[in-house]
Amino acid sequence: VKADRVAWHQVDNEIVALALDRSEYLATNESAAELWRMLAEGSTEGELAAALVTRWGIDAQQAQRDVSAFVKALSEHGVIEVAES
Amino acid sequence: MPDREPVRERRGYVVHGLRIRSEVPLDAPDGAEGLCDIEVTWGERRPIPDETAPGVLLSYLELPVGSSSLVRDDQGFTLRVHNLCEFEIDSALRAVRVHLAPDADHELGQLLIGGTLALVLVLRGNCVLHASAVESEGHVLAFVGGSGMGKSTVAALCCAAGARLVTDDVLRVESDHAGGWCFGGSTEVRLRQNSAELVNDFHDSARRSTVDARVAVRPARGEVGRHRISAIVAPLCVHGADELKVMRLHGANALLELARAPRTIGWIDEEPLRRDFGVLASLAEQVPIFRAQLPWGPPFQPDLADALLDAIRSE
Numbered sequence: 001v002k003a004d005r006v007a008w009h010q011v012d013n014e015i016v017a018l019a020l021d022r023s024e025y026l027a028t029n030e031s032a033a034e035l036w037r038m039l040a041e042g043s044t045e046g047e048l049a050a051a052l053v054t055r056w057g058i059d060a061q062q063a064q065r066d067v068s069a070f071v072k073a074l075s076e077h078g079v080i081e082v083a084e085s
Numbered sequence: 086m087p088d089r090e091p092v093r094e095r096r097g098y099v100v101h102g103l104r105i106r107s108e109v110p111l112d113a114p115d116g117a118e119g120l121c122d123i124e125v126t127w128g129e130r131r132p133i134p135d136e137t138a139p140g141v142l143l144s145y146l147e148l149p150v151g152s153s154s155l156v157r158d159d160q161g162f163t164l165r166v167h168n169l170c171e172f173e174i175d176s177a178l179r180a181v182r183v184h185l186a187p188d189a190d191h192e193l194g195q196l197l198i199g200g201t202l203a204l205v206l207v208l209r210g211n212c213v214l215h216a217s218a219v220e221s222e223g224h225v226l227a228f229v230g231g232s233g234m235g236k237s238t239v240a241a242l243c244c245a246a247g248a249r250l251v252t253d254d255v256l257r258v259e260s261d262h263a264g265g266w267c268f269g270g271s272t273e274v275r276l277r278q279n280s281a282e283l284v285n286d287f288h289d290s291a292r293r294s295t296v297d298a299r300v301a302v303r304p305a306r307g308e309v310g311r312h313r314i315s316a317i318v319a320p321l322c323v324h325g326a327d328e329l330k331v332m333r334l335h336g337a338n339a340l341l342e343l344a345r346a347p348r349t350i351g352w353i354d355e356e357p358l359r360r361d362f363g364v365l366a367s368l369a370e371q372v373p374i375f376r377a378q379l380p381w382g383p384p385f386q387p388d389l390a391d392a393l394l395d396a397i398r399s400e
Binding site for chain 1: 335336337338339340341344352355358359362363366369370
């Protein structure tokens, strides 16, 4: 998460992020909020997918697809920087 | 040249938690003379350029009366409403000097000083919402929303039903571990012509026409100081609806509703955005936030304000 470009807060287990340069707000539901917190700590996509499997009981392939879509959306909004592994 | 020059009589006010001494008449409760936080004076008339002043551009937006820009330089800040007037603010944020264009009506300065003080509050590190607030039976309710969303009309409806005015249009808010807080502000509620039927609910001496073609009413008012906020309501005014609906917002929805209603907009400087976001996130956790769908008028349902206040209190 680009801490210098994005401010974020958790409210009732959901996350609202503010892209400062565009005054654009992004909001997540509870499960995506967990992914956001892990991203902010520098977790990998694999770690995010594993957390979805453990926490929400979905299958590994679905979890990987959900994480990829989430990361792609955030990247397109310019609020995260994806590092090559 | 304008046919009337402003009267340079300095008066004391207490508004938004600040003591202000001002030559420009403020829509605010009178305050004690003596030490003040901000001094407002009339400056000389001079041409106001249609461009930003030299310096670092902090905010820019288009207003109905023209472009507006805020610039910081070594001396302080310049808030310029292009071609019309500008407000010189010292770097300590304790003095505001109002300059009008040679042909500008001085009432324009009076009209814009409220928004300018909101801007000064933000520059001083305060969070300011576009909101009105009333006090009813010991509970302070704030109505948030952008221009034309109905917050002033709802506040006037509540005051006509016996509530006391806390502020209209500008609401300074804070949040701490004990709750959400706001400060008393203006003494009048400014209504658009389409809500003007409400003025009949106020005494003749408590209403007047404004320079921007609105009607201002002066309800009974609450204390000028700091108030605990009981609830924040975002009105959703629906013509043709016949039923009041109140919905409690939680989580991201609650915070986003507040984030839609900053009193000062157009920021290029990111620091006020970041700071306000933190205050609003705390408020969203400390204070119940509601969206209220209101059957809208005119004509307004006679029991609408009571029904709204009862619905919020019962939550």
